[in-house]
Amino acid sequence: MLISEIETKHILTHSKVPGLGYSINPYVGCQHACVYCYARFMKRFTNHEEPWGQFVDVKTNSLDVFDKDILKVKSGEGAFIASVTDAYQPVERKYKLTRSILERIADLPPDLFRNGFAVSILTKSDLVLRDLDILKRLEKISVGFSIAMTNETVCRLFEPRCSPIRQRIAALKTLRDAGIRTYAFINPILPGITDLPAIFAALEGVVEYVCGETLNMRCGNLTDVLHAVSLFNEDLRPSFDLNIRSRNYWKSVEREFYELSQKHSIPVNNFFHHIDSEHSY
Ligand code: SF4
Structure with a gap:
């Protein structure tokens, strides 16, 4: 370093x-x-x-x-x-x-x-x-x-040096208990990896609102992302590669995001899409 x-x-x-x-x-x-x-x-x-x-x-x-x-x-x-x-x-x-x-x-x-x-x-x-x-x-x-997953093993593959997810959730609780306004940015959403129901359940009572964001592929990160997906589960790679480019897939993710927001009474502040004609079908 x-x-x-x-x-x-x-x-x-x-x-x-x-x-x-x-x-x-x-x-x-x-x-x-x-x-x-x-x-x-x-x-x-x-x-x-x-x-x-x-x-x-x-x-x-x-x-x-x-x-x-x-x-x-x-x-x-x-x-x-x-x-x-x-x-x-x-x-x-x-x-x-x-x-x-x-x-x-x-x-x-x-x-x-x-x-x-x-x-x-x-x-x-x-x-x-x-x-x-x-x-x-x-x-x-x-x-x-920022929280993109709940599985700590997967977290180490994609976010090797960040605080473990359980520590992030615990920190949100500490901050909220101290009277600080807290939020979670659920990003980037990774097809087949990001477990939205599990994340929303973990955030209940510790955040005031959430934001969501699809994977941003316009910065030269795709090779590394696909490599990490393969390390996690080689069989997931074809569907991952397909879904990240599918407008319909991201629309269904956004729908699920808002449904979970209602279910857990955590308002959505924003949902960002990064899909463009070069990377989508
Ligand atoms: S997404 Fe980038 S800037 Fe944010 S914690 Fe990870 S490496 Fe750092």
Whole structure:
């Protein structure tokens, strides 16, 4: 694992996440090394030769840059942490960049952000619990965990270095019990692998809402994904390959998603499709 220290020009970058306006990514690259990771396109903007998951660039000047960037943010806006990395990957234990930025947000003068500065965190690591003391100080905070499966053995194949699923669910419960708004991002949905009924059942009582997302194949991840599917179950590969390209299949998945949402009384906030003419029939 190559860990390098770099300087960044901006830490608050414009984002299309509804209701937020900005993203904060304290790191480039991600030690979690999920085989399906769509953020691998970020490698293009680095000089790295290593495979995705084998390098992290640490934006060591994040705090100084934050202090400048925040002056341009209008009242009522907020930030998504993080859009192209996991802000709670292992390297955060040492550098504490995410923690320091959250502290800065908690300390923002109320006259600058009269309506509060909204923060939405999405992670696959229960390291986020380390920062519960600061999260509790934030006026508008939600914390979500990405969950694509419930089987821990399969999880190790697709998400080799993330917190086990049971720890993510336990972390959601801890956060919710502490009064933090919680959500789950069920993504990416993997045909024949993602067990939606089991996930919804596990989320009952620990999240306020869910989002769903189909597999995003537009980032060069397909070879790795199909390889992991074969390792899991070679016999599944033909139907997996067929279903990920089928509009009808994804429509039926979305229908099931909303039915389960009703059954478990967990509202759906959004369901994202990534199917396009190049990858579908
Ligand atoms: S945790 Fe997120 S950013 Fe990190 S490798 Fe997995 S999908 Fe990519």
